[in-house]
Amino acid sequence: MKRVLLLLLLLHQSCCFEFVIDGRCEDETFQDQDQQRHKRAILTSEEQEDFEAIRGDDITVKSYRVESRITSRFAHTTVRSSVVNSGPSAQSIGFNVQIPKRAFITNFTMNVNGITFVGSVKEKTVARNLYTQARARGKAAGIVRANSQDMETFKTEVHVPSGSHIEFELHYQEMMHRRLGFYEHSLYLQPGRLVPQFQVDVYIYEPKGISTVEIPNTLGQHFSELIKVTSTKDKAHVVFKPNLQQQKLCENCSHSVIDGVFTVKYDVVRDANAGELQVSDGHFVHFFAPSNLSPLPKNIVFVIDVSGSMWGVKMKQTVEAMQAILDDLTVDDFFSIIDFNHNVRCWSESLVSGSSIQIQDAKNYVQNIKPNGGTNINEALLRA
Structure with missing residues (x-):
């Protein structure tokens, strides 16, 4: 009888979690049974030709699908990938997914030759030992690592025999945040x-x-015409489906140029009232984004590091940022600028109004800053 062991563990000390699979998929007795239990994706004749054309590599990716369903500013995302070990021997196959910092993973499964494995939480050392033992015995073994501090990277590695078919499936969720007038969903x-x-x-x-x-052109001009959007009063569907040739940068290129962030931006219809209140299972969320409120007057002191470590790109970016921020100030805002290295300087000893004359004078002051010297941040903050 085939023995399968699946572990998902949380590494508190190293701020990541791991996922381990241990299954006797190399056992010849069960290979035919596994293949019968596995439901393979059906390719069209054109897709089959594409599949054969790239089979020469030891690892063949048959499909890669991402689906997000956003309802009332809450997104459920599923990433699925189907991979074949087309090499002559056992090897490790990876599945790496970048997810937004605000997202949280709800499920991860791997299907190896028709056998589905679902993760569970275990202690770090136990899972590492089981993974090492499984690899040593030539079994199908996998390990997943992700950074639990910001949850940006989800990584999987599964070691499988030749001819194995692996399907990865990752589910995560996130609450949408409105920024600069749009809810933004990034894949x-x-x-x-x-x-x-x-x-x-x-x-x-x-x-x-x-x-x-809106669909910003974040993947590059090469794909701008391939993104289709259909929408009604309360629903929208965005689809991006490049064929094999469209994934290439040139006719003879052998690598995909799809490598980046696919972004969808949208906004909802807003009534001139107190916003929208949704209640579910004893919890509520209040969406409130008024568009007719005037900016509040501000008192601001800008503290700028102009030490030698700011030389070059850092200082250039700081100056550009200050120019943009100063442009946003109004006559009702009062501000000053303090810059410091080993010494501390004040552009104005008192706060001044954000008039056009003062704004221009402040821009000239910032533009002429030359970084040098040490870093006396304590005195600068005390002065502010």
């Missing part, structure tokens, strides 16, 4: 190679109505 697309079946779907449903949907 990190990194298939790693050409994929015959590549597709991204984003479904949006907002009961209050959708006012606008």
